Amino acid sequence: MTSLVTHEPALTVRVFTQRFSSTLRGARLACRLALHQLDRWRLPYGSETSDVAGLLVAELAANAVTHGRVPGRDFELTLAYTPGLLLRIDVSDTRGERRPAPGVPGLLDEGGRGLLLVEALATRWAVLDRVPVGKTVRAELDLGPGPRSRRIAGVP
Numbered sequence: 001m002t003s004l005v006t007h008e009p010a011l012t013v014r015v016f017t018q019r020f021s022s023t024l025r026g027a028r029l030a031c032r033l034a035l036h037q038l039d040r041w042r043l044p045y046g047s048e049t050s051d052v053a054g055l056l057v058a059e060l061a062a063n064a065v066t067h068g069r070v071p072g073r074d075f076e077l078t079l080a081y082t083p084g085l086l087l088r089i090d091v092s093d094t095r096g097e098r099r100p101a102p103g104v105p106g107l108l109d110e111g112g113r114g115l116l117l118v119e120a121l122a123t124r125w126a127v128l129d130r131v132p133v134g135k136t137v138r139a140e141l142d143l144g145p146g147p148r149s150r151r152i153a154g155v156p
Contacts, residue, residue: 011082011085012082012083013080013081013082014041014079014080014081014082014083015078015079015080015081016033016034016037016077016078016079017076017077017078017079018030018033018076018077019074019075019076019077020061020074020075020076020077021074022064022065022073022074022075022093023065024062024065026061026065026074026075027058027061027062027064027065030057030061030075030077030091031054031057031058031061033077034053034054034057034077034079034089035050035053035054035057037079038050038053038079038081038087041081041083042083043081043087049087049141049143052121052141053079053087053089053141055117055121056089056118056121056122056139056141057077057089057091059114059115059117059118060089060091060118060137060139061075061077061091062114063091063114063115063137064091064092064093064137067095073093073094075091075092075093075094076090076091076092076093077089077090077091078090078091078092082143083143084143084144085142085143085144086140086141086142086143086144087140087141087143088138088139088140088141089138089139089140089141090136090137090138091136091137092130092134092135092136092137093134093135094130094133094134095134095135118137118139121139122139122140122141123140123141123142124138124139124140125137125138125139125140126138
């Protein structure tokens, strides 16, 4: 019997996961630690990718503590980074209800623009069921070649 051997390059996926208290302080800490972790993965502070990821984490964490909070339960941030290809941001909470798709807020509304921001900045985003309970809001940034990833990753 002949064995088929493929020589595809190995992919390194780096993962960071941390739980935070469902408070505004927890949301701020999630954003700070995410930016610190990205810097450790050589996506430096102030780079376009870091700035976009920071905005996405800030918005998703704020939504988790504002709309997904269950008293006594934390929210979770997971970053998965495949160098040169993809950055995935998952923010999970324990509230099972899904929020509606982003709509157009009124001119004088103080909120309601967060998911519009996520939609504008992320290459893709989705709301996923979380096992055993809750939901995960996922935002992805393509970092490889392509028209949308060039804008995000700052490639000319």
